[in-house]
Amino acid sequence: MTVIAWIVEGTWPACVDAARTHTQADADIVLLHVTGPEVPGAARGAYAGLLGRAHPERDPGSRLEHLAAGAAERLLTDAAERLGRPCTRLERRGRVEREVIDAVGGADLLVLARDGDRTRLGPRSLSPASRFILDHAPCAVLLVWSKPPPREATTPLPRSHPPH
């Protein structure tokens, strides 16, 4: 059985714990992290805006890409330590939701954490990227709360039907 745990800054410990708790000891666990292009892209755009001063060798976007690679490696190391089991680390670059869908092809289970508004139950507890992955994942999905879930009272009341 191949299990992919999607590691995202801030919410990853819950995914790692769920991958350990809800799978058998002999499962192949893959820790997946995806670095998106937005953050280096934003820095690169700001630098391009410095009309005439933008020399490629000083581009902060390139420095951010380099730093991001190191940060992803450290994050996956932390996650592997927390898992405490043999696992595979997988780092990808690109549009996050697309890369995750692409990476889980052939896997049996994807573990991901709710990363939206986690103060109330409901669809907004998923970010748009997680929503896309949930809707398009070609395998079973285990969706976990990265902190204790809010009380049920936050569920909207059933809509009262108007009298006919």
Place this chain on the structure above:
Amino acid sequence: MAVPAAAIVIGIGAISTSHARAEAERLGPVIGFLAAVLVLAQLCDDEGLFHACGAWMARAARGRPRGLLVAVFAVASLITAVLSLDATIVLLTPVVFATAARLRARPRPHVYACTHLSNTASVLLPVSNLTNLLAFATSGVSFIRFTALMALPWLVAIGTEYLVFRRFFATDLDAGAQPPPTAEPPEVPLFALATVACTLAGFVLASALGLNPAWAAFAGAVVLATRALARRRTTPAIIVRAAALPFLAFVLALGVVVRAVLDNGLASALGHLIPAGTGLVALLGIAALGAVLANVINNLPAVLVLLPLTAPAGPAAVLAVLLGVNIGPNLTYAGSLATLLWRRVVREYNHDVELGEFTLLGLTTVPAALALAVVALWAALSAIGG
């Protein structure tokens, strides 16, 4: 490319040599001022100032992404104001990213804060942005007066950005972070901080004595350069490279080209679009025009175009132009459609950037920050006089 263009416009007589010389004489001191500030920022980096900022931000965050955002806003606003937007983009942004990564926080809000504040927070001092330096040279306002009038718009624009960021990036900020792994107090680069403080005091003093504040920036750069050279931390070649000489030639040439375009009909065409007077509505109109023009052709040519047209109306109109051309570029990725199209044509990079989110953030922040900053400018003008 601007340099040959300038040679052509002079060659074909599109601008008279006397106008070209006047433009060069006007821009010369501005360019020297900018070179001094660029060198000062680079030497501050060599002294460890930006590294210390990273350590301070990590401590101030106390393991909370919202705490980190406050610290990033404070540091990026001050660095932009004092050491110019170039310093924030080139030197501070990587430090902010590394700090967020150390705290295991999502970097997006913090890096976007740097890119936005490099524009929004660049309205405070004449040295914060090249656009300000150009206007400062034209408007005849003193360094102290410029800063006094722009202080309230600066605070209001930053405050607006902060409120929008907290909402826009709520998901990322809710995701959590960890306290920094080591808690040893950061080493404070006292010499660099003292030099920057003395340079700021020098700006005020020079302004009071009627001298060009560029001398204060020059003196600050010389002090740090001497120390760095004596300690063999840098070389003369690196210092000269930090002064970005080709860029300085570019600005000079751009000034000549823009002057030629203005002389050949643009001045009369745009003159009709500029609202008359310096009431609140007129100032809002001028700032909006500045923002639109900056987003179309980049804020540097935009300010060169608008300055001669607004300067006769007085400092209020010039400062409104600056709010427009400095805050406006947050609307477009790469600061202007012209740069964006150029880069798309050139295709320097392999992957396309997600423009939707960038533009949505710009649309959420820029109109509100700009309008409120202009109201703040109008209030400051009413309180202390234009």
